[in-house]
Amino acid sequence: MTELLKTVFFNKHQDLDAKIVEFGGWEMPIQYPSGIINEHMATRKKAGIFDVSHMGRLFFKGKDTLPFLQHVLTNNAMALEPGESQYTLIQNENGGAIDDAYLYRFKPDEYLLVVNASNREKDVAHFEKHLKLFSDIKMVDRTFDMAMISLQGPLSKTIIEEIVTGGVLPEPARNCLGIVDISGVEACLARTGYTGEPLGFEFFVENEHAVFIWDLLMEKGAVPIGLGARDTLRLEAGLPLYGHELGVDHDGSEIPLFASRLSKFAVSFSPLKGNFIGKDALYRQYLAFKNIMDQKFEDISHLPKMVMPLAITGKGIAREGYKVFSKDRHVGYITSGTMIPYQEPEGSGLNSEFKESPKRRSVSLALVDSSILEGEILEIQIRKKQCDSIVVPYHMSSEAPPFVRSIPHNQLKAVKQAGDDQTYPELARQLVSKALNNHTWRQKECINLIPSEMSQSYLSRLLSISDPVNRYAEHKELKAFFGEDVFYYQGTEFIREVEHRLNREFQTFLGCRNIESRVISGQMANTAFFSALVDFLNRTDRKKEQRRLRKIINNHIIKGGHLSAQPMGALRDFVARDPKTEKAAVINFPVLKDNPYKIDIHACKAIIKEHQPELVILGKSMIIHKEPVAEIRSLVDEFAPGCLVMYDMAHVLGLYGPHFQKPLKEGAHIVTGSTHKTYFGTQRGVIASDFNEDEMEYGLWEAVQRRTFPGSVSNHHLGTMTGLLFSAYEMNHFKEDYQKAVISNAKTFAVALKELGLSVAGDPDISFTDTHQVILNVGYGKGAKTARELEENNIIVNYQATPVEEGFTASGALRMGVSEMTRFGMKETDFQELAGLMADLINNGATIKNEIKKFREQFIDMQFCFKEADVQDGGISLPGSLK
Template identity: 55%
Template structure:
């Protein structure tokens, strides 16, 4: 049997060695599988996964070769990214599943299963003959592979490599190349456990033991332990991850399991035009057509997907094992492919206040290959040895959406909630009583640390309740009537006049020529701009399908970017999918290595030149410095087709001025923002521009006005609009003194925190901040609701 470089270490430290895929590997240590599973979930586990195959693919035709033999789109990978992918045969079955890592422009690593390494190698040797400029090397013996998985994994790696910037960017499937004792190490945010914080390391063989032992020494302070293949299997089962020979391969009857029968596989199969005629394409297309029919609950012949892998939670005592029959009443619908009794940690409370406890539980779960028309919540019976187990089809067993912990998803019994009838008068009385109590608590008895909230003055709040509240005052410029604003209702002269004054005062505050005040939130302000840009882009062609924005540049959500500027937010329907990456056509600002809260302008200039975005969105929710508006204006002014330069100032709108920055003086085309954060007004939004009439840019502004009404708003909340006028008067009267004091307070507080021993983020040369926010990490010890988040100071 083959042995990894850590074989002697495993035996010396209590590893229970077994044969696995032709390798002698530790199935467990003295701690046992259950404890290794639980420790990985709560702290972290270190796994030797050097038995996996590691093929290096290089050369001019490396991408072409990978596009041909793998199901995913290798061309979609940027340097420093990875993807789950499958080695398909012509019938749409899996030769193996694998992970592909792009190290640089023409160098890739493909990790395959240990038991399939030789088979995969032989298959590739046959296929690579068509690609003479591609090279394939098996480096499984010279490059080891470790997996560090769990909530404390990042802390351990930060200590080992000393610099957080040496780790991959936030987000699954990213990777970085760094050094350990002068040797190259590749670190990827990948894993086979379902943990949200997961890393795999590719290490030169001669440095493997040293790095392994250092990881355990550092990890010991975080309660991290070595874990064997037994825990790795129970962790992957709980995470609904497939294993070749179980979910992939052949079923109990010797029939091949189709690739798209596995839920995860739909993320590993691409039909991009860039792939051409790859192996298994036609069979996979047939499977995909049936998969869509099944997902849409349409009638399906089930010729190509007769069964699918589904998750089952078992409610009775006992464990299901591979081969056990799955029934609905007396009808056999399939078989268990993987099953076990799994231990888990219980959490106290729910939502953001939940936290992991010392209490443990056990549950029986399995993955089964069953009739593809079986639906979620269907009750089933599993005929295990000697007993019948009751179960229910579930979407998944584990959630990884709330780092640093993964969380068990338990089946809850459906209980009919009966609301106690207290009578409407009592309910009304309780509503008033509880509202008053909440008001007093929030206004007088607590310190608010939420950076996106501001309390307007009493006068502003009073005006929001006055008569325009609840009325309508739609109006629109009618060209035929002399470019006049025509109201749609009578009796609106007062509020339309006040709206005009608001435009004038807000324009004075921002230093611009146009303001659209009818949007009622910052999110809607952004959506109005995005929709207007798409409308402008399609202004000459009103008969064909709308073209969306070809490319957008913004801040990454994980690095402080606004949610409303993301494809999963307001940008969702307005940016196209990149035909290469098959993802929304968005590129992110690169950050400075020595200050992750500032944009790297040199790299940004290169990205703008390479991608030529149509829209550039500045502005963040986690912001310590002014944005480089003038610098980016200088970059885009050299371009023939200039992108729109937009600044989402949601969190810093109230700081516009000489003490922070003046975006329109610096070259911004459009500013959006919320009027209830640093700007102390009611909850609304604004769009502002500085565009000259008669230019093509002004046509964009006219599109913004159309999108504000009638495009996105009818009743534009006249009460809060009136209150916003008063708030803008206040900002123009008192704002400069307020801005200066807020920034001064933030600097003083950040410095005081630092002097008191707190870990404060930011540049000490500017007292850690140039805005109203400070960033620190210590408060997480007291479970305050934010962690590495911004705070109004």
């Protein structure tokens, strides 16, 4: 018999009293003394460390590496930039799996392919056969001189941060890579793993340093996990395993690759791949997969069965090979199945906590007829009995980092609250009472520090509910009437005047020629502009399908970018797919390593030169610095002429001017914004430009007007437009003192928090902010909890993920703004006092609710606004106060 192989950690496993078994030709730990259940839960609750050095590690270098990988793998290797990885498959000509694998590009000139231990020799032989077709490529098998460690679970990031001494962690998204230094040892670090954990890392390190890294991770709290729990974890996550969900089925037939739903991410038909192995067979599977997703089962012969998750609802445990029936019809087999533990939450949403003792449930994956639908009841033959199961979409979710959320089959949908049996008059009285209580609480008892919110003045609110609220005033410029606006409704003379005056006030405020004020939100302003730009770019050919924007540069949402400027937001329908990456054609601004809240201008030069964007979108929702408008415009003009520069000023529109910045004067072609944040008006939006009528780009402005009406609005909320005009008068009258006060208060607030020992983000040389915003770091994953504690003490803030965190559920910061409370009269000394109260709560757990209520009593009357007396001189009589 061939002697079994041992990883560099074998002695460690023995020292830890692991149960050793043969796996793929290696002696590996199947479990440790605590057992598989405890190891599973340790990974889900803390951090598990796995020896995965038995996996094959194949390195490829040479000029023909990319063509070779495109030929022998299913995914699009050309999509990988240095610092990225992807799941892929090694396919045969029939569209079946030789193996599944992961492809990493840590360095520009080298690719690493990780394959399954039991398939390594077969994979190498397959590659060697095809390497003969390529002249300049070298494959090196480094399985035996390089170790691989997996660290998975919610504490994994914290542990790694404690041991990394140089370099930076990979970007906070799956499949991102980095090279770090750990006490003089270079380690390649990937955000990958086989557990479904939203926080998971894999280390690649030379054997001579591997035990040192293992010991460091163990010292910091990592729990050793064997192959048994690795299997239960991947099964809960619904991840396929070669030999079970991939390979050959229980009837001896080859399982098509698309039987696994992950294949839709691992198979690419990009023209950049050329005629790769198995392309035709895989494309036939893909067409069948499309039909199955559309529930069209007439032509699915190339994909007769699919792997589906089953939750066992009867008594029993489904094991591999058990038959599955739909009534009396045999429809397939269990491919993987066992009993797994899971954490049961107590409470709802972000306020929930996991119960201490785990529950257990029986789950499986099954290869069954493709016509079977989610929700169907199937029977599993367990020995001589039939056990009920249900087809489910998944067993767990990892979309709320840092924790996995198990989803039992009976909790797939939120429980609906039962309706009450109160009468409508009772409900109406209750609503009025609660609304009045809420109004009092928010306006007189709380300190509001949410930077995207602003209270209107009393008179602005009063005008917003006056007639013409609920009226219509659609209108459009017609050339037949020499560009005059024609209104389609009668009774609109007043609103015509309001809109005309509002546009004029914005022209004054922004110092520009063109204003579109009919959009009713900042998001709609962006949508209307993106639509207009697509319309403008397609102006020469109205017969063909409109092409989308070919390339855009923006601020990534995790780096503070606006949601509306993301492919998931308003940009979605207007940006093309990049043929190389097969994703939305969006490139994100690089940021400074020592200040991720600021764009790296030097790095932008190469990006703009290479990608030739048609649109650059500046502006953020987490913004503490001025945007580099002039610098970006200069680079655009030099390297991408014709590209437009847009600045979404949603958060900072009210600061437009000499105390902050004037983007239209600095080179922005278009400014959009919300009119209810630092700009203290009603909840609406605005689009602005300074194009002259004799410029070519004025055609773009005409497209903006068309895509606003009739493109985006019909009723453009005339009541809030009336209120906004009043607010515009207030803004233009008070802006000098208001803007100075906001920025001064923000700087003072930030410095005070810092001096009280709290962690304030930003540059201390500018007192941490140039805007109304202050960003306070409170600890990874503690943002929502801290925000809730502050709310319980009448301070309203916004928890926020920082640029190094995975998403809002993992947020470790508070995003705060001073603009509303500045308008209620708070000055620098007041924000210093507020900082002290907040520090007492955050640092010491103090209860400060009564102090905050008393503190707020000083700031009830709004400043920087017109009072009733200012408008009553003409004998105007106002109704009862809304204050």
